[in-house]
Amino acid sequence: MAGDSQKLMTTSFSPTSFPHPSPLPPNSDPDGLPPHAGPLRFISPLPQNNDPDGLEADGRKWGIVACARGTGGYATARREAKTCSEANACERDSAASSATSSSTSYSSEPFSNNPCLACVETPCCKRLPLERIKVKTRADLETLQMYLRHRWFEVGLKDDGTWMLFYQRPCRNLDIHTGLCVVHGTPEQPWTCKEYPSYRCWYQRVFRTEQSLEFIRFDARRVEVLMTMVSYDVDTGEIADVPSWEEMIDTFASMPLDDPDRRAPGGKRKELRFPVPPPQKERHIELFRFRQQFPGVRIFKGKKEWVTVVETYEA
Numbered sequence: 001m002a003g004d005s006q007k008l009m010t011t012s013f014s015p016t017s018f019p020h021p022s023p024l025p026p027n028s029d030p031d032g033l034p035p036h037a038g039p040l041r042f043i044s045p046l047p048q049n050n051d052p053d054g055l056e057a058d059g060r061k062w063g064i065v066a067c068a069r070g071t072g073g074y075a076t077a078r079r080e081a082k083t084c085s086e087a088n089a090c091e092r093d094s095a096a097s098s099a100t101s102s103s104t105s106y107s108s109e110p111f112s113n114n115p116c117l118a119c120v121e122t123p124c125c126k127r128l129p130l131e132r133i134k135v136k137t138r139a140d141l142e143t144l145q146m147y148l149r150h151r152w153f154e155v156g157l158k159d160d161g162t163w164m165l166f167y168q169r170p171c172r173n174l175d176i177h178t179g180l181c182v183v184h185g186t187p188e189q190p191w192t193c194k195e196y197p198s199y200r201c202w203y204q205r206v207f208r209t210e211q212s213l214e215f216i217r218f219d220a221r222r223v224e225v226l227m228t229m230v231s232y233d234v235d236t237g238e239i240a241d242v243p244s245w246e247e248m249i250d251t252f253a254s255m256p257l258d259d260p261d262r263r264a265p266g267g268k269r270k271e272l273r274f275p276v277p278p279p280q281k282e283r284h285i286e287l288f289r290f291r292q293q294f295p296g297v298r299i300f301k302g303k304k305e306w307v308t309v310v311e312t313y314e315a
Contacts, residue, residue: 062135062161062242116198117180123207124196125174125181127154128167128294130274130308135163138237141227148220150270151263151313152296155223156206159214159245167310168260171293191283192290210257216248219258225251267313275305 116122133155135141147153147165154166170176173183183189206215218226229251231241243251278301279285288299288306296311 062157062163114198115201119201119204120179121204121208122170122174122179124201124203125171126168127203127207128169128291128297129164130167130310131165133163133165136238138227138230138232138239140239141223141230144218145220145223148218148223149264149315150272151267151315152260152310153312154260155218157216157218157248167294167297169295172295173293190290190293191286211249211253213249216252217257218252219260221258222252222255225255264313264315267315270312270314271309272312274308274310276308278302278304278306 133140133144135144144155144163148155152168154168156164156166158164171181173181173189175182181189181193184193206212207217210217226243226248229243229247230239232238233240279288288308291297291308292299298309300307300309
């Protein structure tokens with residue numbers, strides 16, 4: 001990798017380098033991750049994940065449809081739908097409608113009307129989504145624990161069954177005192193931010209509190225408890241059964257999260273690497289530019305893969 005890689009400079013992503021359509025097609029996936037990426041890998045000493053497509057969701061096992069146990073309670077309360085399948089249909093219809101109903105980009109709205117102005121916590125500017133992770137075995141849960149012993153890492157489970165890994169540090173362009181982006185409306189603002197659907201912000205819904213009905217946040221202690229709630233195949237270690245969504249919500253409601261920013265005091269500095277195949281679309285290239293806005297993040301590009309390298313400290 002080192003022989004054919006070079007540091008990816010910010011100047012490589014001049015907005016004038018690419019003939020963007022006007023506007024870019026809205027990303028119907030509000031968490032900001034590209035729908036397809038390479039296998040999940042770790043540098044030593046973290047274990048290798050042998051799942052060749054480890055970024056796809058495993059909703060059949062972990063999501064609401066699998067976890068509701070026929071009670072409908074959680075899905076009915078949040079979606080005001082009769083069944084979990086109706087809730088998922090509503091979500092799909094909403095995404096399709098938002099992608100086709102208008103040719104006006106979200107960034108074209110006057111900034112004075114932007115809901116970001118009223119957002120005090122600015123959760124989308126303080127978290128970098130890194131990976132989607134498949135969790136099929138006890139070893140996969142132990143891998144989550146490994147991540148959560150490192151500073152600035154957070155793991156969460158979406159109600160569609162997707163496990164997600166975040167790097168929790170404020171963007172360099174965020175004014176911590178005002179909560180505003182200092183490059184908003186300028187050529188320096190990444191297209192990922194310009195095209196983000198701020199009027200239906202997923203980050204606001206799930207990160208403003210420790211407990212969201214559509215997203216369960218985890219630290220190492222919560223994962224440890226979860227491992228006792230899961231049943232496994234005695235021969236393979238594969239996950240055979242998981243607790244219901246309502247049971248997980250109730251269990252973790254009384255377990256405050258630790259602060260990733262305070263984790264591993266005096267720990268050893270490390271770098272973790274997240275390789276993916278070279279980007280094939282402009283929006284994927286823009287995602288790399290977006291990632292470079294976060295402290296502790298470097299991008300390397302090679303012929304076979306581009307790598308996001310993040311700084312951390314191990315407990």
